[in-house]
Amino acid sequence: MKLHSALNDVKRSRGDPRRFPGERRSTSGLFSGLDDRLVHVAPDGSVRDYSYPVSGLVGIEKSRFGVELGNGTHWLEGGQQRYVGDTAVVETVHRIDSEPKSDPVTLVQHDVTVGRLHLTHFELEGTDGTDSPSEPSIHACLGFAPEGRVGRTGQLRHEDVVEIYHDRERDFVAASSPLEVTGQVPPNFEELLDEEPVELPRPDAAGRYEETSLSPIGMLEVTLTGDDPSATIATLLADASDGDRLEALERVRAGVADHPDRETILEVGRTQAQGLLGAGDSxxxxxxxxxxxxxxxxxxxxxxxxxxxxxxxxxxxxxxxxxxxxxxxxxxxxxxxxxxxxxxxxxxxxxxxxxxxxxxxxxxxxxxxxxxxxxxxxxxxxxxxxxxxxxxxxxxxxxxxxxxxxxxxxxxxxxxxxxxxxxxxxxxxxxxxxxxxxxxxxxxxxxxxxxxxxxxxxxxxxxxxxxxxxxxxxxxxxxxxxxxxxxxxxxxxxxxxxxxxxxxxxxxxxxxxxxxxxxxxxxxxxxxxxxxxxxxxxxxxxxxxxxxxxxxxxxxxxxxxxxxxxxxxxxxxxxxxxxxxxxxxxxxxxxxxxxxxxxxxxxxxxxxxxxxxxxxxxxxxxxxxxxxxxxxxxxxxxxxxxxxxxxxxxxxxxxxxxxxxxxxxxxxxxxxxxxxxxxxxxxxxxxxxxxxxxxxxxx
Missing domain, CATH: 1.50.10.10 (Glycosyltransferase)
Known part of the structure; x- marks a missing residue:
């Protein structure tokens, strides 16, 4: 948690008798991650790393997800969460009001962590009545803090992967389907001092290319494809000592290529569960x-x-x-x-x-x-x-x-x-x-x-x-x-x-x-x-x-x-x-x-x-x-x-x-x-x- 996020929490929590302002609570939501990374999935589907103690890497500092349907973008709020069986796969079910249509749309999110790779899979259900003129998509606003830095960071936008880095730590994002990337300008001093918290995503950067290239925050739009529209987003935390940049790029690309659907995500969880309790019995x-x-x-x-x-x-x-x-x-x-x-x-x-x-x-x-x-x-x-x-x-x-x-x-x-x-x-x-x-x-x-x-x-x-x-x-x-x-x-x-x-x-x-x-x-x-x-x-x-x-x-x-x-x-x-x-x-x-x-x-x-x-x-x-x-x-x-x-x-x-x-x-x-x-x-x-x-x- 960096100062920007801590100040936002102070603004949201001030005066609450059951919250101590400036903390990053995990009293709601579920965790995924065994051995090398620990990722929290909040009820609104947002993910953030608690990984530094177990990996020495900081990773995702804040995030927000939304889904674009025919009637606009719906930013995810509270969903229903559970672990899938005996696994450490987190399932979050989002019910989305598809007004003016009568039937709600269901977006099912599955999260699982494999080593330093975290996979977030989205699958859209009940979309027949949306009359969308184009394919639905996921909007992902991801803010990283490599080595605890939210300043003096940089972005490299490879053809299909975004890399956010400071010095030793390199954080990568990829998707299993086509994605578009834009930058986000971090809050300025005046905004940090405002009484109201700064919400993500931020307004359009208005061509301030150098600021978005030096920002730890990326905005991704990922197309949901297939008969049951779905996509997987992967984030990878890497240390410079783990290998060169090309090796990390291949690892994150393989992550989304090997886990493009719900079943491959769940199979990861079942494999992990075998190490939890004998043969995975409950x-x-x-x-x-x-x-x-x-x-x-x-x-x-x-x-x-x-x-x-x-x-x-x-x-x-x-x-x-x-x-x-x-x-x-x-x-x-x-x-x-x-x-x-x-x-x-x-x-x-x-x-x-x-x-x-x-x-x-x-x-x-x-x-x-x-x-x-x-x-x-x-x-x-x-x-x-x-x-x-x-x-x-x-x-x-x-x-x-x-x-x-x-x-x-x-x-x-x-x-x-x-x-x-x-x-x-x-x-x-x-x-x-x-x-x-x-x-x-x-x-x-x-x-x-x-x-x-x-x-x-x-x-x-x-x-x-x-x-x-x-x-x-x-x-x-x-x-x-x-x-x-x-x-x-x-x-x-x-x-x-x-x-x-x-x-x-x-x-x-x-x-x-x-x-x-x-x-x-x-x-x-x-x-x-x-x-x-x-x-x-x-x-x-x-x-x-x-x-x-x-x-x-x-x-x-x-x-x-x-x-x-x-x-x-x-x-x-x-x-x-x-x-x-x-x-x-x-x-x-x-x-x-x-x-x-x-x-x-x-x-x-x-x-x-x-x-x-x-x-x-x-x-x-x-x-x-x-x-x-x-x-x-x-x-x-x-x-x-x-x-x-x-x-x-x-x-x-x-x-x-x-x-x-x-x-x-x-x-x-x-x-x-x-x-x-x-x-x-x-x-x-x-x-x-x-x-x-x-x-x-x-x-």
Whole structure:
């Protein structure tokens, strides 16, 4: 999103209680794109790239489509959208008033992304009554921002392809049928300062050839041909290092030549779907039970993933960082938690995700710092350090507070589990895990708690219950991994120390664990991230020679009851679920109360399921109680649940009236949902206790 578009959104959104002006929201519409490009298709059919995190290329900044019939050009507005089956093909159906004729015309749009090539196919239905004197056509206004530039760009108009470029990035447009190209003059300073937004397409350029040749905006007219009038428009993002201009031209030409109709577009989607869930089934069997709609979560997670296996947290909706610190990066906390949940779900439901697991492990090995820790966040497309505020361990002389230690612990847990259950011969992972153990030891204090660091929500410093839980889980996972005895013994001792240290975080008056120790004072607020205690104790209990004692089980039970009940919100609107932490003020606008978060709702469900398994042997009634809590919370984030939105996406947050806000979709709750659903299905099918990484009775 560039300044022109941000200012337009400010003008449209100013005063709206549910919009933060200047953002590029994805709370409506659907995404297409696996590995190298991520393209958003809005309900009006317009497309734009969210591709920079996964490709390093910016691509389409804004667009608009219209269809010319016998009675003029109809600019597309709101359409009906869906994914076609289990694919990532987006279908948008536009109903067009064909006045003065009585019957409406239907324009069906299909969008699919193949690598760095995006295909948009239009097919016109119901045109017999239009009496068009000529063939119908699509008008496409496409604005690019190569390398983030809307100035100092240029256009090359090849015979059948338009190229918009700055330096390294080259963006190409072609069509499967004849096209005409004209230029668009970008808004001037006075127009940017006007109270009203600048709409596309712009008025005629009036012969200002040099300005249109230096503009990133192109206007195309593409003829719809055939008995069922149709055409495909292709855009290709290319880097100068990918090859020369002629090679890119041939790729975009081949894109439209090979996909001229609806069936060839849908075939691309069916081929892609085979990599999402085994053979592309929409459900998977667990024991005698079935996990329905696993593909909804896997599709979403695949959309957010780069070709190296890393995932951005969510589509970047706040590129000017006006209201947040940005989302289009890989956080090692989110990514490793997602990887662990996917590994757990795959082991239970045989989802065919082994290549996903291997890519994750390789990515973590390649991005580990020399001291055994992982940095704040990196660019998904290349693993390089991204701008952040928690890179204290990279800064010489830093005291270490600006470090999110839970991120290192989450990666260590995944690598330990991967080494144990996927590939115990991976020496690179083994070495990384030993180094991670050094990093954990270096940041663990003598009292058994991690040192003062930043928290999971990135808005405080202290000694957090959540951080301690991730350390407990990491040490326990390493103690179970196929490492030399000396490392397993060190991890075992670390697990014991943290297990005992967690007692200092207990709040007797509230019968729960507090949020943090802050300069020796216990912050007793309820915090959804402390749900991590359940999984940490499940992992601890699975280590030979360790066991969660009765007193700790009682405290865990009380803690989860208090935290779930205390964070639960059931406002007058159409939704209910869990807030992030007590008195959370972030992005509430005029609402007054903390917003409902999908990640804490899904996390609460997962924690309740894990505690149910831990309690099963000691207290069957309590186990049944938490099993019920898990299912009630899971229903809110299941496909079709109250907190789902377009495309079965889980947005990060929702206002009480049900309006989605912030990053949409957010990857973390999708993985949590899938892991919880498989755990509960397995419990139904077999009755085997399930830990954080699969059925421990079989390990």
């Amino acid at each position: 459900s998977s069997t667990v024991g005698n039970g079935t996990i329905d709609d696993a593909v909804d979560d896997l599709r979403t997670l695949a959309l957010l993933r780069g070709s190296n296996g890393s995932r951005m947290a969510g589509p970047e909706f706040d590129p000017f960082f006006r209201y947040s610190g940005g989302y289009g990066y890989t956080w090692f906390r989110d990514d490793a938690e997602i990887a662990s949940f996917l590994l757990a779900a795959d082991r239970r439901a045989d989802l065919g995700l082994e290549e996903w697991h291997r890519r994750s492990a390789r990515f973590y090995v390649e991005t580990q710092l020399e001291d055994g820790t992982w940095p704040h966040r990196v660019w998904p497309h290349n693993g390089e350090i991204a701008p952040g505020w928690a890179n204290g361990r990279l800064e010489q002389g830093s005291a270490g507070v600006d470090y999110q230690a839970d991120q290192t612990a989450s990666v260590a847990t995944y690598l330990a589990t991967y080494l144990r259950v996927v590939d115990d011969e991976d020496e690179d992972v083994r070495a990384a895990l030993v180094s991670a153990l050094d990093g954990l030891d270096d940041t663990l204090e003598d009292d058994g708690l991690p040192e003062r660091v930043q928290n999971a929500w990135e808005n405080m410093t202290g000694r957090f219950t959540h951080t301690a839980a991730t350390y407990l889980e990491a040490y326990a996972a390493i103690a179970r991994a196929p490492l030399a005895d000396e490392y397993r013994e060190r991890a075992l001792e670390g697990a014991r120390e943290v297990y005992e240290g967690i007692d200092a975080l207990w709040v007797p008056e509230r019968e729960c664990y507090g949020l943090r120790l802050d300069d020796g004072d216990l912050d007793d607020r309820l915090d959804g991230s402390t749900f991590a205690l359940a999984g940490a104790h499940a992992e601890y209990d699975a280590v030979a020679g360790l066991a969660v004692d009765g007193d700790r089980l009682a405290r865990l039970r009380s803690h989860l009851e208090t935290t779930i009940d205390g964070l639960y919100r059931d406002p007058d609107g159409p939704i209910e679920g869990l807030a992030r932490f007590e008195d959370d003020p972030w992005r509430v606008s005029d609402q007054g109360e903390p917003k409902i978060w999908t990640v804490t709702t899904a996390w609460g469900s997962h924690a309740a399921a894990e505690l149910s398994a831990l309690l099963a042997a000691a207290d069957g009634d309590a186990a049944a109680e938490f099993d019920e809590r898990a299912r009630d919370l899971l229903a809110l984030v299941e496909p079709g649940g109250q907190l789902r939105r377009d495309g079965e996406y889980l947005p990060e947050q929702l206002f009480d009236d049900g309006t989605a806000d912030s990053a949409t979709p957010l990857g973390w709750p999708h993985a949590l949902r899938l892991a919880t659903a498989t755990a509960l299905a397995e419990a139904d099918a077999s009755g085997v206790d399930v830990s954080a990484d699969g059925p421990t009775a079989q390990d």
